[in-house]
Amino acid sequence: MSEMSLSKKLLRILTDQTILVVLVGLIIVFSILNADRFLSTENIHNVARQVSFDTIVALGQVVVLIAGGIDLSVGSVLAMAAALAMGLQSYGVGIAVLAAIGMGLAVGTINGLLVTKGKIVPFIATLGTMTVVYGAMLTYTQQQPIPGQVEWFKVLGAGSAGPVPIPTIIMALFVGIFHVLLKYTRFGRNLYAVGGNKEAARLAGIQADRPVFWAFVLSGLLTAVSGVLLASRLNSSTIHMGQQTGLLVIAACIMGGASMLGGRGSAMGAFLGILALAILTNGLNLLSVFSFYQTGIRALLLISIVAVDAFYATTVRKRMMEASAIGAQQAQESAGSGG
Amino acid sequence: MVNQANPTVKESANAVTGQFDGGGVLDRAWDWVRRSARDQITLLLMILLVVAGSFLSPVFLTPRNLLNILWAVSVLGIVALGQTLLLITCNFDMSVAMSVPFVGIVAIGLQIAGFGLWPSLIAGLLTGTLIGVINGLIVVLTEANPFLITLGTQTLIYAVALILTQAKTWYGTIPAFNVLGRGQAFGFLHYSVILFLVLALVLEFVLRRTRYGRYLYVLGLNEEAGRLSGILVKPVKVVTFAACGFMAGISGLIMASRLNSTRASGAVGMDFDSIIAVVLGGTSLFGGSGGVLRTVVGVIVLGILNNVMVLAGVPYDAQWIGKGIVFLVIVWTDTLLRRR
C-alpha cells in the first residue's frame, strides 16, 4: 500500500474532518468574543433545542444526497406539516400529527416516483413539488398563522426532560437510528453504492431505483416530523417556517461531508454541519449582529461550501485520474483499440 | 438485423463498427412527432386558457386586455429572455428573484442621493450585469451546480438589499423615471412591451445568425465536442451569465419605474416563474435547443394563465399550485421526449 506522506495525511484529515475543525474554530472564536453569554447553560440549552429541528430535516437530506439526489421540497413540506399539525387539531391532536406525517410521506413518495419512474432530474422534480406544496400550504393557511388548541402539545417542542430539551432527545434518537441505518445496514450501504458509482452498483446486483426512491420517502417523512415538532414548540404555525431550511440543510450536509455528486456523507456529519451553522447564528445573535447581516453571512457560507465542494470534486477527480495516470488514459485509448 | 431485445448489443455494435441503423425514415418521423407533441401541449394549454378566459369574462378577448397582459408580463418576459440563453447552455440563474429588485434599489438609491436619471439607469444596468458576471465566474471556475450557486447569490443579494434598505420601501424622486415602465407610445403601446419584443427579436437574431448563438447551442448539446472544435467554453459561459444579468437589470429598472418604488422582496418567485416560462415555450431543460421567440410564447401563456386565474377568482396562493403542477407536467414530457 502506498505510504502516505505526513503532509498528505494532514490534508486528508483536514478535508475529511473539516467540519470538526470548523466547529471547534467557531466555538473558540465565540467563546473568546463573548464568553459569559455564549457559554452559559441557558445559551447551550437554547442552541441544543434549536439544532434539533433542522438536524432532523438534515438527516433526511443527507440520505438523499448520499444516493446522488437532492430534495428542495423540504422547506414547503416543513411548513405544511406544521400547518396541518396545528390546523387539524379540532379532529384530535393525534389525527393532526398523523395527517402531517402522512403528507410528508406522500410528498416523499411523489418525489421518489418523479425521480425514479419519471426519470426527472432530482432538483427539478423537487423544485416542482416544492412549489406545489408551497401553494397548498398558503391556500390551507390562508396566509395566516394557525394557533394550537391544546397547551400540552407544547411539551414536545418546548419542554425539557431535566436539563435536556425534549426535541434534542428526539433528535439524538434519530441521529442514532440513521447512523446505524447508514453504516450498518445493506440498505444504507447500497445508498452509498448507488450514489457513488451507479454502474458498479448495478454490476453488483443492486437495483438503482429502490434505494433512491426510499431515500426521498425518508426525507419527506423526517421533514414532516420536524415540522410537527417545530409547530409544537411555538404552539402555532406560520407561513414563514421553512423558508431558509432547504438551502441551510443542504449546506450543512455538504459541510458535514456529503457531496452533490453523491456517494458520501453521514448522519453525524449532517448533525455537525447543522450544529456549526447554529453556533454561527447563535454567536452572531449574541453579538447583536443584525439579522440581515446574518443572512448575508450564511449565503456567503453556502456559496463557498458548494463552490469548494465542486472545485474539490473536479480537481480531485482530475488528480485521481492522473494518479492512476497511465491507467486512466490508457483505459480510454484501449476502449477503442481493443480487438 | 440487430437483435432488438438486447439494447446493449446495438450500442456495442455501434461502438465497434461506428454504424448505426439510425436514419430510417421512421426514426426521423417519430422524432418529429415527439418534438411537436411537446409544442402541441403548450398550444393546447393556451387554447384551453383562452377559451376559459373568454368564458369567464366578456372583456377577456379584447385587445385592451391582451395588451394589458403583455404589459404585465414584460418584466418577467425580459428576465425569461436572459434565462433562455442560459438554459440553452444547461445553466440557470436563480438569483434573478433578488437581483431584479436590487437593481431597482441601486437606481432609486442613486436618485435619492441626488444623481440624475441617466446615471441611475446606467448604474442599474451595470449592477445587473456585474451580478451576472459574478455568478458566471463562480459557476465556471468551480464547475459547481449553477442552480445552487445562484440560489446562494440570490440570498446574498437579498441580504445586501435588506441591509441597504433596512427592509423599507424606497421611493423614486424623478418623475421622468416613470416613463420607462408606464409610458406608452401612440397612446396604447407601452414602452416596456416594445422593449420586451424588440429585445426578443434581437436575441433571436443573435441566437440564429451569430457565431456566439451557435456556440450556445453546441455547448448545450455537447460541450466537449465544442471545446475540441475551438469554442472557448469558459468565456462564452461567463458572457451568457452576464447577459442574463443585464436582462435582469433592464427588468429591474422597468419594475422600479412602474411602481416608482422598490423593495427588497419585490420579485419573489421570479426565478421559478422565468424558468417555467422558458420551459413552457419549448426550450429544453437539457439544453441544446429552443429559442427566445419560444420563450415569448411561454411568457404570454403564463400571462394568460395568471389572468385567467385572477378572473376565475383563484386565490394567489393556489396559483403556486397550478404553476407547480404545470411545471412538473411539462418537465415530465420534456424528459420523456428527450430519452431516445
Place this chain on the structure above:
Amino acid sequence: MGSLLLRMKGITKAFPGVRALDEVDFELHSREVHGLVGENGAGKSTLIKVLSGAYIPDSGEIFLGGKLVSMTHPSQALDLGIVPVHQEPNLVLHLSVAENIYLGRQPRNRLGLIDYAKMNHDARVLLDRLHVRISPRNAVSDLSVAERQMVAIARAMSVDAQIVILDEPTAPLTDHEAELLFHAIEALKSGGVAVIYISHRLEEVFKIADRVTVLRDGRLVGTEPIDDLSIDMAISMMIGKAASGLFAKRTVAIGEPVLEVRNLYKRGFLEDISLTLRRGEILGMFGLAGSGRSKLASVLFGSESCDSGEVLLRGKRFQAENPAQAIRQGIGLVPEDRRGHGLVSGTSVKRNISLPRLRELSSVGIVNERAERQLAKKYVDQLQVRTPSIDQDVAYLSGGNQQRVVIAKWLATNSAVLLLDEPTQGIDVGAKAFIHSLMCDLAGEGIGILMISSELREILRMSDRVLVMHRGRITGKFTREEATEEGIMRAATGED
C-alpha cells in the same frame, strides 16, 4: 490444467459491414490460464463480449460445464460465474476495499446489521490468497490502478467465479505491479478458476499462459499449448500473409518540416518525445494501449497541458493552451471518439462542418450563411458524404458517413498539420480505402499528417515513416523501407 469447463462452438457475430467473428471455436479448462491474442480488429473483444453476455452471437453455441447456456444480458453471465475484470475496474471509490468486494452481499450478524469485523476478516483472507498487501479498510480512492485490479479479482473470487477474464490488465501497470498480478493469477488458478488473458504483450502471455489462442480477422487461427509455440510463431500467426493492400499509397513530394517537437514531457504520460513532421508526409504512430499516443495528440492540440518541451509549427514557436488556439495556428485533431467528441449530435451536417471555422465565416460576429453553405457543400461533395441534405441532423447519418463529416470538418479548417487518432477504426473496408486515399490527397496538398493507429497493416501501408511509442517514450523509428511488422511490434512491446 483441470477438466473441460467452457466450450464455445462455431461462434459467429456480424455487424453491419463487418464480420467480427466467423465460426470461432474456443475452449477453456478449469485451472488454466488461457491467452487470447490477435491484432486489433481480430475479434478478441467481440469473443469476450459474447462470453460475458454483452453480445448475443448470430450463431454458435456455448457450453458451460457441459450444459448449453444462452445469455442475453451480462448479469446472467455474472450469475453463471463468468466475471470480466476491466482495466479500470468499476468500483465505488469512497467505500472501503472490503465493502467493494462484498458490495450488496455484506455479511450480517444476528441482529441483521453488517458485521464489519467479519467482512474485513474475510476480505483479508482473500487478499492474502492473492498475495496482496492492502488493508481491507482502505478506501478504494487511495489505491493505485494495480491495487484496484486486485480488488476486482478478489471480488471475483468472493463470488466463486469460474471464469475470470482479464483484458489488457497490465497496460496501466509497472513491471513490478505486473509481477504481483501474475502471482494473483496463479492464486486464482490454484483456486480452481479458469483465466482468460488477453494481451498484446506476448512475452507476458508466454510467461503465464498454459495455452494460447490466436485470432485473425475474426477467425480462429489456432489454439496451442504454450510450450509448442514461440513468440515469433505467434506473431506470424497473428499477422498471416500481409494482405496485398486494396490500396497502394501514392508517392508524394515531401517538403520541409512543418511540425517539430522537441523533448516534450508530461509527467506520468510522455517522456522526451521528439519528432519532426514534414509537409506532405504521413507519419504513422504505432503503439499499444497505454503507450501515450493519444496523450501526445491531445497535448499538441492544446487540449491538455504538458510540463515542458518545445514545439515549432512552420518554424515558429507554437503554444496552445486550448484547442481554439491550436486551430487558429493551424493544427487540427480528429479525435478517436468521433461520435462523442468529434460531432455535435442534434445539429446539421452543415453546422458541424463549419464549426471550427465560424470565426472566418463571420463578420462582426454574424455568420455568413451563404459562405457556410458553400463550404459545407464543397466538403460534403469531396468526401462523398451520403446525406439527403446538408441541413440534415448528423445524428441520422450512418456511422461511416458521420465519420466523413468529422473529417470534412477538419479538412475545412485548412490546417497545416492534421492529427488523426485512429482514423479508420471501426469502419468497413470500403470506407477505409476511401479515407486512405483522402489522406494521400491531403498529403499531396502539402499537409503534414500524424496518423495514430493500432492497426499494423494500416501503419505499414500508409506511413512514410513510422514512430513507435511504448510507455510514453518513442522506442522505434522506421522509414518506410525499414518498417516490418516484427520490428514494429517489438518496439511496441518494449522488446528492443
